[in-house]
Amino acid sequence: MRARAYWPVSLLAALLVGLLAYGLTTTGNDTTLDAATASGERVPPPTQRTLPVLGGEGSGSLADYKGKVVLVNVWASWCEPCRDELPLIEKAHRMMSARGGTVLGIDVKENSGAALEAVDEFGLSFPNLRDRDGSFVREWGQYGYPENYVIDRQGNVAAVRRLPVTQRWLDETLPPLLDEPS
Protein backbone atom coordinates (compact mmCIF):
# COMPACT_ATOMS: atom_id res chain seq x y z
CA MET A 1 0.00 0.00 0.00
CA ARG A 2 2.83 2.35 0.94
CA ALA A 3 4.63 1.63 -2.34
CA ARG A 4 1.41 2.33 -4.28
CA ALA A 5 1.02 5.75 -2.60
CA TYR A 6 4.63 6.75 -3.18
CA TRP A 7 4.35 7.97 -6.77
CA PRO A 8 1.06 9.94 -6.52
CA VAL A 9 2.23 11.62 -3.30
CA SER A 10 5.63 12.47 -4.80
CA LEU A 11 3.99 13.85 -7.94
CA LEU A 12 1.62 15.99 -5.89
CA ALA A 13 4.50 17.31 -3.75
CA ALA A 14 6.53 18.11 -6.89
CA LEU A 15 3.55 19.95 -8.40
CA LEU A 16 3.09 22.03 -5.25
CA VAL A 17 6.81 22.91 -5.10
CA GLY A 18 6.71 23.84 -8.80
CA LEU A 19 3.66 26.04 -8.24
CA LEU A 20 5.38 27.79 -5.33
CA ALA A 21 8.56 28.33 -7.37
CA TYR A 22 6.57 29.72 -10.29
CA GLY A 23 4.68 32.08 -7.98
CA LEU A 24 7.90 33.32 -6.39
CA THR A 25 9.75 33.87 -9.67
CA THR A 26 6.88 35.73 -11.31
CA THR A 27 6.29 38.13 -8.44
CA GLY A 28 9.84 39.46 -8.04
CA ASN A 29 11.03 42.74 -9.53
CA ASP A 30 12.69 42.64 -12.91
CA THR A 31 16.07 44.44 -12.73
CA THR A 32 17.08 43.91 -16.37
CA LEU A 33 16.67 47.60 -17.24
CA ASP A 34 18.65 48.77 -14.22
CA ALA A 35 21.55 46.46 -14.99
CA ALA A 36 21.63 47.43 -18.67
CA THR A 37 21.44 51.20 -18.20
CA ALA A 38 23.91 51.13 -15.29
CA SER A 39 26.50 49.71 -17.68
CA GLY A 40 25.74 52.38 -20.27
CA GLU A 41 23.83 50.00 -22.50
CA ARG A 42 20.67 51.09 -24.30
CA VAL A 43 17.93 48.52 -24.58
CA PRO A 44 14.49 48.40 -26.18
CA PRO A 45 11.58 49.18 -23.84
CA PRO A 46 10.17 46.11 -22.08
CA THR A 47 6.79 46.83 -23.63
CA GLN A 48 5.21 48.96 -26.35
CA ARG A 49 1.71 48.26 -25.04
CA THR A 50 -0.95 50.87 -25.65
CA LEU A 51 -2.73 52.47 -22.70
CA PRO A 52 -5.87 54.62 -22.44
CA VAL A 53 -5.32 58.36 -22.72
CA LEU A 54 -6.01 60.26 -19.50
CA GLY A 55 -8.84 62.74 -19.99
CA GLY A 56 -9.39 61.81 -23.62
CA GLU A 57 -10.59 59.20 -26.05
CA GLY A 58 -8.56 56.36 -27.48
CA SER A 59 -5.18 55.07 -26.49
CA GLY A 60 -1.52 55.88 -26.89
CA SER A 61 1.90 54.30 -26.57
CA LEU A 62 5.59 55.10 -26.70
CA ALA A 63 5.48 54.36 -30.43
CA ASP A 64 3.56 57.64 -30.88
CA TYR A 65 6.73 59.57 -29.94
CA LYS A 66 9.19 57.95 -32.33
CA GLY A 67 12.20 60.19 -33.00
CA LYS A 68 11.68 62.18 -29.78
CA VAL A 69 13.48 61.96 -26.47
CA VAL A 70 10.82 60.85 -23.99
CA LEU A 71 10.94 61.17 -20.23
CA VAL A 72 8.43 58.58 -18.99
CA ASN A 73 7.19 59.75 -15.59
CA VAL A 74 5.35 57.23 -13.41
CA TRP A 75 3.10 59.08 -11.01
CA ALA A 76 -0.15 59.09 -9.04
CA SER A 77 -1.86 61.90 -7.18
CA TRP A 78 -2.09 59.79 -3.99
CA CYS A 79 1.72 59.53 -3.93
CA GLU A 80 3.26 62.43 -2.00
CA PRO A 81 6.78 62.14 -3.50
CA CYS A 82 5.16 62.17 -6.97
CA ARG A 83 3.30 65.36 -6.11
CA ASP A 84 6.55 66.92 -4.87
CA GLU A 85 8.25 65.94 -8.12
CA LEU A 86 5.55 67.06 -10.59
CA PRO A 87 6.59 70.75 -10.80
CA LEU A 88 10.11 69.67 -11.76
CA ILE A 89 8.74 67.26 -14.36
CA GLU A 90 6.53 69.96 -15.87
CA LYS A 91 9.54 72.27 -16.07
CA ALA A 92 11.54 69.51 -17.78
CA HIS A 93 8.70 68.99 -20.28
CA ARG A 94 8.74 72.66 -21.27
CA MET A 95 12.48 72.54 -21.79
CA MET A 96 12.28 69.26 -23.74
CA SER A 97 9.36 70.19 -25.98
CA ALA A 98 11.41 73.10 -27.33
CA ARG A 99 14.19 70.65 -28.26
CA GLY A 100 12.39 67.70 -29.81
CA GLY A 101 11.43 65.88 -26.64
CA THR A 102 8.49 65.35 -24.34
CA VAL A 103 7.44 64.02 -20.98
CA LEU A 104 4.95 61.16 -21.13
CA GLY A 105 3.13 60.72 -17.83
CA ILE A 106 1.93 57.28 -16.78
CA ASP A 107 -0.74 57.71 -14.15
CA VAL A 108 -0.95 54.54 -12.09
CA LYS A 109 -3.73 52.91 -10.06
CA GLU A 110 -6.15 55.77 -9.66
CA ASN A 111 -9.45 56.89 -11.05
CA SER A 112 -9.35 59.40 -13.86
CA GLY A 113 -11.27 62.02 -11.86
CA ALA A 114 -8.59 62.18 -9.17
CA ALA A 115 -5.80 62.17 -11.77
CA LEU A 116 -7.35 65.00 -13.77
CA GLU A 117 -7.71 67.07 -10.61
CA ALA A 118 -3.95 66.75 -10.13
CA VAL A 119 -3.34 67.67 -13.78
CA ASP A 120 -5.29 70.89 -13.17
CA GLU A 121 -3.72 71.55 -9.78
CA PHE A 122 -0.16 71.29 -11.10
CA GLY A 123 -0.91 72.77 -14.53
CA LEU A 124 0.55 69.75 -16.32
CA SER A 125 0.87 70.29 -20.06
CA PHE A 126 2.41 66.94 -21.00
CA PRO A 127 0.37 63.98 -22.29
CA ASN A 128 -0.66 61.28 -19.83
CA LEU A 129 -1.66 57.66 -20.23
CA ARG A 130 -3.48 55.56 -17.65
CA ASP A 131 -2.01 52.34 -16.27
CA ARG A 132 -5.18 51.37 -14.41
CA ASP A 133 -3.86 48.39 -12.46
CA GLY A 134 -0.10 48.98 -12.62
CA SER A 135 0.57 46.05 -14.96
CA PHE A 136 2.33 48.25 -17.54
CA VAL A 137 4.90 49.73 -15.16
CA ARG A 138 5.40 46.32 -13.60
CA GLU A 139 6.89 45.22 -16.92
CA TRP A 140 9.45 47.99 -16.45
CA GLY A 141 10.49 46.47 -13.12
CA GLN A 142 8.75 49.25 -11.19
CA TYR A 143 8.84 48.94 -7.42
CA GLY A 144 8.10 52.41 -6.12
CA TYR A 145 6.72 55.89 -6.82
CA PRO A 146 7.71 57.99 -8.61
CA GLU A 147 9.89 56.41 -11.25
CA ASN A 148 11.33 57.85 -14.47
CA TYR A 149 12.65 56.23 -17.63
CA VAL A 150 14.36 58.13 -20.44
CA ILE A 151 13.91 56.94 -24.03
CA ASP A 152 16.37 58.13 -26.69
CA ARG A 153 15.51 59.18 -30.25
CA GLN A 154 16.01 55.60 -31.49
CA GLY A 155 13.35 54.39 -29.08
CA ASN A 156 15.74 52.69 -26.64
CA VAL A 157 15.80 53.06 -22.87
CA ALA A 158 18.84 55.18 -22.00
CA ALA A 159 18.32 55.89 -18.29
CA VAL A 160 16.24 54.69 -15.36
CA ARG A 161 15.55 56.58 -12.14
CA ARG A 162 13.82 54.59 -9.40
CA LEU A 163 13.71 57.53 -7.01
CA PRO A 164 12.32 61.05 -7.42
CA VAL A 165 14.39 63.02 -9.92
CA THR A 166 16.52 65.98 -8.98
CA GLN A 167 17.23 69.01 -11.16
CA ARG A 168 20.84 67.86 -11.30
CA TRP A 169 19.91 64.39 -12.59
CA LEU A 170 17.66 65.95 -15.24
CA ASP A 171 20.42 68.36 -16.30
CA GLU A 172 22.96 65.56 -16.58
CA THR A 173 20.68 63.09 -18.33
CA LEU A 174 18.42 64.94 -20.74
CA PRO A 175 20.55 67.51 -22.67
CA PRO A 176 23.06 64.98 -24.07
CA LEU A 177 20.19 62.84 -25.37
CA LEU A 178 18.38 65.85 -26.81
CA ASP A 179 21.57 66.80 -28.67
CA GLU A 180 21.73 63.42 -30.41
CA PRO A 181 20.52 63.31 -34.02
CA SER A 182 17.33 61.41 -34.74
Added chain:
Amino acid sequence: MMRLALAAGLALTLLFTATATAAAPRASLTDIEDEVMCLECGTALNVSNSAVADQEREFIAQLIAQGKSKQQVKDALVAEYGPRVLAEPSDDGFDLTAWLVPLLAGGAALALVAFTARRWRRARPAAAHAGEPALAADDERRLDAELAAFDR
Protein backbone atom coordinates in the same frame (compact mmCIF):
# COMPACT_ATOMS: atom_id res chain seq x y z
CA MET B 1 -65.49 54.87 -10.47
CA MET B 2 -62.81 57.48 -11.20
CA ARG B 3 -61.73 57.47 -7.53
CA LEU B 4 -61.49 53.71 -7.54
CA ALA B 5 -59.25 53.75 -10.64
CA LEU B 6 -56.99 56.43 -9.08
CA ALA B 7 -56.71 54.47 -5.84
CA ALA B 8 -55.86 51.30 -7.73
CA GLY B 9 -53.23 53.15 -9.77
CA LEU B 10 -51.66 54.63 -6.63
CA ALA B 11 -51.60 51.24 -4.93
CA LEU B 12 -49.91 49.66 -7.95
CA THR B 13 -47.30 52.45 -8.09
CA LEU B 14 -46.52 51.99 -4.40
CA LEU B 15 -46.30 48.24 -4.88
CA PHE B 16 -43.86 48.55 -7.80
CA THR B 17 -41.75 51.11 -5.93
CA ALA B 18 -41.56 48.86 -2.88
CA THR B 19 -40.62 45.85 -5.03
CA ALA B 20 -37.94 47.81 -6.87
CA THR B 21 -36.47 49.07 -3.59
CA ALA B 22 -36.40 45.55 -2.18
CA ALA B 23 -34.76 44.18 -5.35
CA ALA B 24 -31.91 46.73 -5.38
CA PRO B 25 -30.92 47.53 -1.79
CA ARG B 26 -28.93 50.69 -1.25
CA ALA B 27 -25.19 50.10 -1.57
CA SER B 28 -22.98 50.72 1.43
CA LEU B 29 -19.24 51.25 1.76
CA THR B 30 -18.86 48.52 4.40
CA ASP B 31 -20.64 46.00 2.18
CA ILE B 32 -18.46 46.77 -0.84
CA GLU B 33 -15.10 47.24 0.93
CA ASP B 34 -14.50 43.55 1.55
CA GLU B 35 -15.13 42.69 -2.10
CA VAL B 36 -12.65 45.21 -3.46
CA MET B 37 -8.86 45.17 -3.44
CA CYS B 38 -6.46 47.92 -2.54
CA LEU B 39 -4.45 47.74 -5.76
CA GLU B 40 -1.20 48.89 -4.22
CA CYS B 41 -1.29 46.88 -0.98
CA GLY B 42 -2.69 43.65 -2.43
CA THR B 43 -5.16 43.30 0.45
CA ALA B 44 -8.91 43.82 0.72
CA LEU B 45 -9.93 47.45 0.99
CA ASN B 46 -11.50 46.99 4.43
CA VAL B 47 -8.11 46.16 5.95
CA SER B 48 -6.04 48.72 4.03
CA ASN B 49 -5.05 52.14 5.30
CA SER B 50 -2.84 53.29 2.44
CA ALA B 51 -3.34 56.45 0.39
CA VAL B 52 -4.48 54.35 -2.60
CA ALA B 53 -7.09 52.64 -0.42
CA ASP B 54 -8.32 56.01 0.86
CA GLN B 55 -8.71 57.23 -2.71
CA GLU B 56 -10.59 54.09 -3.73
CA ARG B 57 -12.90 54.47 -0.71
CA GLU B 58 -13.53 58.09 -1.64
CA PHE B 59 -14.41 57.04 -5.20
CA ILE B 60 -16.85 54.40 -3.91
CA ALA B 61 -18.42 56.87 -1.47
CA GLN B 62 -18.98 59.34 -4.33
CA LEU B 63 -20.75 56.68 -6.39
CA ILE B 64 -22.93 55.64 -3.43
CA ALA B 65 -23.85 59.28 -2.89
CA GLN B 66 -24.94 59.39 -6.54
CA GLY B 67 -27.37 56.55 -5.73
CA LYS B 68 -25.50 53.79 -7.60
CA SER B 69 -26.26 50.17 -6.71
CA LYS B 70 -23.59 47.79 -5.50
CA GLN B 71 -23.22 46.22 -8.95
CA GLN B 72 -23.01 49.64 -10.60
CA VAL B 73 -20.27 50.64 -8.14
CA LYS B 74 -18.33 47.47 -8.89
CA ASP B 75 -18.73 48.01 -12.64
CA ALA B 76 -17.45 51.57 -12.27
CA LEU B 77 -14.48 50.34 -10.23
CA VAL B 78 -13.57 47.83 -12.95
CA ALA B 79 -13.91 50.53 -15.62
CA GLU B 80 -11.55 52.85 -13.70
CA TYR B 81 -9.07 50.41 -12.17
CA GLY B 82 -9.38 47.25 -14.25
CA PRO B 83 -10.70 43.80 -13.27
CA ARG B 84 -7.96 43.25 -10.66
CA VAL B 85 -9.70 45.73 -8.36
CA LEU B 86 -12.31 43.08 -7.52
CA ALA B 87 -11.34 40.67 -4.75
CA GLU B 88 -11.70 37.60 -6.91
CA PRO B 89 -8.97 36.13 -9.09
CA SER B 90 -9.31 36.26 -12.87
CA ASP B 91 -9.90 33.04 -14.76
CA ASP B 92 -6.77 33.09 -16.92
CA GLY B 93 -3.02 32.70 -16.51
CA PHE B 94 -1.52 32.00 -13.11
CA ASP B 95 -4.68 33.30 -11.39
CA LEU B 96 -6.50 30.26 -12.73
CA THR B 97 -4.72 28.18 -10.07
CA ALA B 98 -6.68 30.08 -7.40
CA TRP B 99 -9.85 28.52 -8.84
CA LEU B 100 -8.38 25.12 -9.74
CA VAL B 101 -6.39 24.30 -6.59
CA PRO B 102 -9.41 24.42 -4.20
CA LEU B 103 -11.43 22.35 -6.69
CA LEU B 104 -8.65 19.77 -7.03
CA ALA B 105 -8.05 19.76 -3.26
CA GLY B 106 -11.79 19.26 -2.65
CA GLY B 107 -11.90 16.44 -5.20
CA ALA B 108 -8.84 14.79 -3.66
CA ALA B 109 -10.35 15.08 -0.17
CA LEU B 110 -13.62 13.49 -1.37
CA ALA B 111 -11.73 10.68 -3.09
CA LEU B 112 -9.71 10.09 0.09
CA VAL B 113 -12.87 9.94 2.23
CA ALA B 114 -14.54 7.52 -0.22
CA PHE B 115 -11.42 5.34 -0.40
CA THR B 116 -10.99 5.26 3.40
CA ALA B 117 -14.69 4.52 4.00
CA ARG B 118 -14.52 1.59 1.56
CA ARG B 119 -11.47 0.18 3.27
CA TRP B 120 -13.12 0.47 6.69
CA ARG B 121 -16.28 -1.24 5.45
CA ARG B 122 -14.29 -4.14 4.03
CA ALA B 123 -12.09 -4.47 7.09
CA ARG B 124 -14.89 -4.33 9.72
CA PRO B 125 -16.58 -7.80 9.23
CA ALA B 126 -13.24 -9.58 9.30
CA ALA B 127 -12.19 -7.64 12.40
CA ALA B 128 -15.54 -8.40 14.11
CA HIS B 129 -14.95 -12.15 13.85
CA ALA B 130 -11.23 -12.05 14.31
CA GLY B 131 -11.31 -11.61 18.10
CA GLU B 132 -13.98 -14.31 18.82
CA PRO B 133 -12.78 -17.59 20.38
CA ALA B 134 -13.56 -20.75 18.41
CA LEU B 135 -16.24 -23.08 19.89
CA ALA B 136 -15.09 -26.18 21.65
CA ALA B 137 -15.98 -29.45 19.88
CA ASP B 138 -18.58 -30.35 22.55
CA ASP B 139 -20.20 -26.94 22.40
CA GLU B 140 -20.32 -27.06 18.63
CA ARG B 141 -22.05 -30.45 18.67
CA ARG B 142 -24.55 -29.20 21.25
CA LEU B 143 -25.24 -26.07 19.19
CA ASP B 144 -25.81 -28.09 16.03
CA ALA B 145 -28.20 -30.42 17.89
CA GLU B 146 -30.17 -27.55 19.34
CA LEU B 147 -30.40 -25.79 16.00
CA ALA B 148 -31.60 -29.06 14.39
CA ALA B 149 -34.23 -29.41 17.12
CA PHE B 150 -35.28 -25.84 16.58
CA ASP B 151 -35.75 -26.49 12.86
CA ARG B 152 -38.09 -29.42 13.59
